[in-house]
Amino acid sequence: MLVAERHRKIVDVVNEKLSVRVTELSKIFKVTEETIRRDLEKLEKENLLRRSHGGAVSIQDEQTEVSYTEREITNAAQKRAIAIEAVKLIExxxxxxxxxxxxxxYMAKEMPDLPLTVLTNSIKVAVELSKKEQVRVISTGGMLQPKSLSYVGPLAERSLNMYHVNKAFISCKGVHIDAGLSDSNEWQALLKKQMMFIADQTILLADSTKFGVRTFAQIKEIQNIGRVITDDSIDDSYSRALEEKGVLLQIVKI
Structure with missing residues (x-):
């Protein structure tokens, strides 16, 4: 396979999967991991993808929301394992x-039927929690984002301002030690920032492919997070950096 053809196919794979690891690309194209790293470096310079630690992520339509169907199948095993661990923190x-x-x-699906109050801007989370008799669900309302089935915008932000919570459980598209947490959608970033503001503590739920990634809209600095739950593919350098920032790191085995 010619180098140019490999580069084109790498971009296709990254855009299809949204995120992919160097090891996986190495197996697909039957070249060394070092070759793949060089390929990714060149493709990032051409603004065709964005490198993350251990792989690459798609930048296709960065400011548009990815549909729920696509997100459900991306790193599903990691997300479900992280969710199961996060549920253990709820009392x-x-x-x-x-x-x-x-x-x-996934947290909503795994959550036991306990006396809780849950605020959310997600229609799917609200519907899942409606099956649990003891859980009181409050939806933010706001401007509907059809692809993600979620509410955003000024009304959603004002709705959150009315409340105070013990814990905020959030995810994001990028976790960068220096640049902080970020999301590809500005509306979602603003709402996540408000969620953190009304909470005593914030727990970040992020699989290892999110680390080293910086996307369009910043949410908050790393030190505003109390705890990070991620999978066991996270690089040691990020573990040390989080520890230096005073952030508790919880790793789940996949």
């Missing part, structure tokens, strides 16, 4: 906020 009587991420939806 009876808690007041929590869940964002519109797929991981939050």
């Amino acid at each position: 009876p009587g808690d007041q929590i906020v869940l964002d519109a991420s797929t991981t939050a939806w």
